[in-house]
Amino acid sequence: MKNPKEFVQxxxxxxxxxxxxxxxxxxxARLKQVDVVLELRDARIPxxxxxxxxxxxxxQKKRIVLLNKTGLADEDITKSWRAYFKKNKIACHFMDVKKNQGMQQILPIARSMMQEKWQRFQKKGIRPPALKLMIVGIPNVGKSSLIxxxxxxxxxxTGPNPGVTQRQEWVRLGKDVELLxxxxxxxPKFENPETGMALAITGAIKDRITGEERLCHFLIQYHIHHYxxxxxxxxxxxxGCSTPEETLASIGQKRGCLKTGGEVDIPRTAKLLLRDFRAGKLGRVSFEKPKEESVSRGMTKADRD
Ligand SMILES: Nc1nc2c(ncn2[C@@H]2O[C@H](COP(=O)(O)OP(=O)(O)OP(=O)(O)O)[C@@H](O)[C@H]2O)c(=O)[nH]1
Ligand SMILES: [Mg+2]
Known part of the structure; x- marks a missing residue:
């Protein structure tokens, strides 16, 4: 059987x-109007x-990097990412919107970034304007849920599929915060096939682009190798299940995803497996571990390759 790396090629x-x-x-175009950008990434695929x-x-913009969906990520691997970021002095914060974890620090950090500018207003006796935050990130990473x-x-x-938010929209939080x-x-082009599959399996790419069965075959192979x-x-x-195809059919059998006549309904089973996985029902899974080259993959503000 191919390993997950071979499969995605x-x-x-x-x-x-x-x-x-x-x-x-x-x-x-909107960047000039915002004070701080909150950039969301997925903790399973940092x-x-x-x-x-x-x-x-x-x-050039003030930015806070947030790694969301930590509750779905492998705890041990997240620990190594934390150590990795610390060692490489990369500022980012792990959080989980669904579990309400790690979010309390966001507004205080953003406000602290604005202190200098606001003090200039205060010295002139002017009330500082509302803090304007722009939330950016890959599709389906939890931007609207965070707001x-x-x-x-x-x-x-918000919704379980990528592409729910179609246009920019301001949302007010009291008198002094606005969120975009x-x-x-x-x-346009993923630098390697693993990146594409990592984005697809975690829900940043519409399932029909990859195909639900193919996603499931990768997911099963990945589990067989790592979990x-x-x-x-x-x-x-x-x-007894040794191949992804057999495993998927077995899942369908166990879950009663059958067509009239008793044959396993594979497309329906694939949808069910993806839904279970993405809801975190199966267990906590990460798809990337820290490596030395992670820094050059764009982990810092300054570095570009
Ligand atoms: N488990 C878990 N699910 C989350 C978390 N944050 C968001 N979600 C779920 O992820 C899905 C996408 O959330 P959205 O807030 O719509 O994501 P988005 O980034 O606004 O997506 P687009 O508008 O499509 O770009 C929804 O089903 C949310 O319930 C989280 O921290 N943990
Ligand atoms: Mg959205």
Whole structure:
């Protein structure tokens, strides 16, 4: 059986629809009006979720990097990422919007970044303007969910598929904070096939681009290599499944995803497996571990290759 790395080499994935280029232009145009940018990345794929175009666009801007969905990521691997970021002096914060973790620090950090500028206003006896935050990131990473949590109401549309937010939208938080929600943005060509698959499996790319079955085959292979007990335990599978195809069929059988006539409904099973995985029902999984080259992948403000 191929390992997950070999598997992703076939048919590299790319997804850069016209609305993303438009969204990138609009983001660039709006930048002057915002004080601090909150850039969301996915804690399960800290490298693949770095959009290098942001590095270019945001380089002069005050920015807070947030690694979201920590609750879905492998705890041990997250620990090594924390150590890695500390060692390389890369400022970023782990959080989970769904679990309400790590979010309390965001506004105080953003305010502290504005202190110098605000003091200049205060010296002149002028009340500082509202703090304007722009939330950016890859699709489906939790930007709109973060806004809703911060303002404690359903102000921005959210959903399980990428591409929910179609245009920029300001949301107010009291008198002195304004948050700008933006559409998720990827970049024209992924530098390697693993990046495309990492983005696709974690939900940043529409499933129909990769195909649900192919995503599941990768997911199963990845589990067999890195988390061999997870699928067996969750779906109570027999030890006999050796290929991704057999495993997927077995899951369908166990879950009763059958067509009339009793044959396993593979497309329906693939949807079910992806839904279970993305809801975190199977277990906590990360797709990238820190390596020395992570820094050159765009982990710092300054570095570009
Ligand atoms: N488990 C978990 N799920 C999250 C978290 N944050 C967001 N989600 C879920 O991720 C999905 C996408 O959330 P959105 O807030 O719509 O993401 P977005 O970045 O605004 O997406 P686009 O507008 O499509 O770019 C939703 O199903 C959320 O419930 C998190 O921290 N943990
Ligand atoms: Mg959104």
């Amino acid at each position: 076939e048919n590299p994935i790319n997804w850069y629809p016209g609305h993303m280029l438009k969204a990138k232009k609009e983001l660039t 490298m693949a979720s770095v959009n290098k175009d942001f590095e270019e666009i945001l380089k 809703n949590k911060l303002v404690k109401r359903h102000a921005a549309a 929600d933006t559409p998720g943005i990827l970049w 061999p007990r997870i699928l067996q335990t969750y779906y109570q599978l027999n030890d």
